Amino acid sequence: xxxxxxxxxxxxxxxxxxxxxxxxxxxxxxxxxxxxxxxxxxxxxxxxxxxxxxxxxxxxxxxxxxxxxxxxxxxxxxxxxxxxxxxxxxxxxxxxxxxxxxxxxxxxxxxxxxxxxxxxxxxxxxxxxxxxxxxxxxxxxxxxxxxxxxxxxxxxxxxxxxxxxxxxxxxxxxxxxxxxxxxxxxxxxxxxxxxxxxxxxxxxxxxxxxxxxxxxxxxxxxxxxxxxxxxxxxxxxxxxxxxxxxxxxxxxxxxxxxxxx
Numbered sequence: 220x221x222x223x224x225x226x227x228x229x230x231x232x233x234x235x236x237x238x239x240x241x242x243x244x245x246x247x248x249x250x251x252x253x254x255x256x257x258x259x260x261x262x263x264x265x266x267x268x269x270x271x272x273x274x275x276x277x278x279x280x281x282x283x284x285x286x287x288x289x290x291x292x293x294x295x296x297x298x299x300x301x302x303x304x305x306x307x308x309x310x311x312x313x314x315x316x317x318x319x320x321x322x323x324x325x326x327x328x329x330x331x332x333x334x335x336x337x338x339x340x341x342x343x344x345x346x347x348x349x350x351x352x353x354x355x356x357x358x359x360x361x362x363x364x365x366x367x368x369x370x371x372x373x374x375x376x377x378x379x380x381x382x383x384x385x386x387x388x389x390x391x392x393x394x395x396x397x398x399x400x401x402x403x404x405x406x407x408x409x410x411x412x413x414x415x416x417x418x419x420x421x422x423x424x425x426x427x428x429x430x431x432x433x434x435x436x437x438x439x440x441x442x443x444x445x446x447x448x449x450x451x452x453x454x455x456x457x458x459x460x461x462x463x464x465x466x467x468x469x470x471x472x473x474x475x476x477x478x479x480x
Contacts, residue, residue: 236468337393
């Protein structure tokens, strides 16, 4: 099972760029998770809404047009689909899809999320941290119910110094603040696996986001802020976790995992 995750920074623009369909044809995703879609279903063309063999589940921001939004294309039929993770305060911005897969060898829950950015002042940073805590509580709920848990998306935080090009310069900036990084510490301390770092513990200069305004991608001055986390019961089935850094069309690149039950 191949699961791909990509912050497209606007799905309609990404589709126009021409790389989008390769995720289905070349990379043959079984499940494709998207963040920062910035579109509602009726704003997408038929060629995007109706991809043969896949079902699309889209969640859009309820409070602001063209903002946030997430979506999941899947070839595997879920037994349950939720728009959000059950906390109204955090679901209004269209940041999370939750899909439950019971009819598989190892039942699991997939949580596709565009986590908040902590920029914009203390109020927004507080929102991000409260979102983090509520989200982790939901992860743990599914885990205690006996499900494998897969979380993917743009977490908007680099975990350790190896995960961004300029850690010293960013130690006081959102995305690398101690309290943000401590949340990832907590996730890992509970046994969840950062799939890329587990399979590539010493990989340097391996990023998933580059600032467009400064032309950072051409210099590889980036951040690894897009992740797959899996519950420990799924680790024996994890075969790959990689970045598709050759993909353009967004300020992020796609990432993927291969899991074989």
